[in-house]
Amino acid sequence: MATNITYHAAAVTRSERCALRKQRGLTIWLTGLSASGKSTIAVELEHQLLQRGVGAYRLDGDNIRFGLNKDLGFSEKDRNENIRRIAEVAKLFADSATVAITSFISPYRADRDTARQLHEVATPGEDSGLPFVEVYVDVPVEVAEKRDPKGLYKKAREGIIKEFTGISAPYEAPLKPEVHVVNNDIPVQDAVKQIITYLEEKEYLPKQQ
Ligand code: ADP
Numbered sequence: 001m002a003t004n005i006t007y008h009a010a011a012v013t014r015s016e017r018c019a020l021r022k023q024r025g026l027t028i029w030l031t032g033l034s035a036s037g038k039s040t041i042a043v044e045l046e047h048q049l050l051q052r053g054v055g056a057y058r059l060d061g062d063n064i065r066f067g068l069n070k071d072l073g074f075s076e077k078d079r080n081e082n083i084r085r086i087a088e089v090a091k092l093f094a095d096s097a098t099v100a101i102t103s104f105i106s107p108y109r110a111d112r113d114t115a116r117q118l119h120e121v122a123t124p125g126e127d128s129g130l131p132f133v134e135v136y137v138d139v140p141v142e143v144a145e146k147r148d149p150k151g152l153y154k155k156a157r158e159g160i161i162k163e164f165t166g167i168s169a170p171y172e173a174p175l176k177p178e179v180h181v182v183n184n185d186i187p188v189q190d191a192v193k194q195i196i197t198y199l200e201e202k203e204y205l206p207k208q209q
Helices: 014-021 038-051 061-068 076-095 109-120 141-147 152-157 188-201
Strands: 026-031 056-060 099-103 132-138 179-182
Touching: 026 038, 026 076, 026 109, 038 056, 038 099, 038 132, 038 188, 056 061, 056 076, 061 076, 076 099, 076 109, 109 132, 132 188, 179 188
Parallel strands: 026 099, 026 132, 056 099, 132 179
Antiparallel strands: none
């Protein structure tokens, strides 16, 4: 681990960056079982935010597992490291005054709490942390298993995939998520509306013209 590194004072502070970009940075952390609907919600949420002029960017399996984290597997250690790196990257986007949207199962409470702490603790030179909005995309495992668009639950039942969340590995549901979406056959727009309403109530989004 590097020890002889120090923070370089930023020329532009976070609040100046937010003022210049006319928006706040934050992370929306979607968590839930495989096939609960995280990616579907993330895509629509990103789309709606961009349409109203808010810079947003999705981090998901496709752009993380095939790039930054392609050296990681699915052991507990690698899963922890996967989430830690995602949280650090999301935080960088949030710090740049972008809305970062992550969609990963992130089954362990401790990992999600680590991601939250990373955001909420102020970095040197800043007087506050960054908002972390945990969104629990909640469906019963039976519903997720019935959807199973990638056939993963089937493979898990057959023992082809070991330690599959919800079947042979635990999913630790959030205890106090900022938003709890019961995503059992509601239109995706309704799920996204629930998240946007929360962001508006907290005044995290710029007022619409
Ligand atoms: P995840 O990212 O959590 O693995 P996806 O977003 O890929 O889940 O969704 C899994 C499947 O469930 C997809 O086929 C998607 O169309 C469907 N789905 C998502 N949201 C809903 C919903 N509210 N009601 C019914 N089906 C849904």
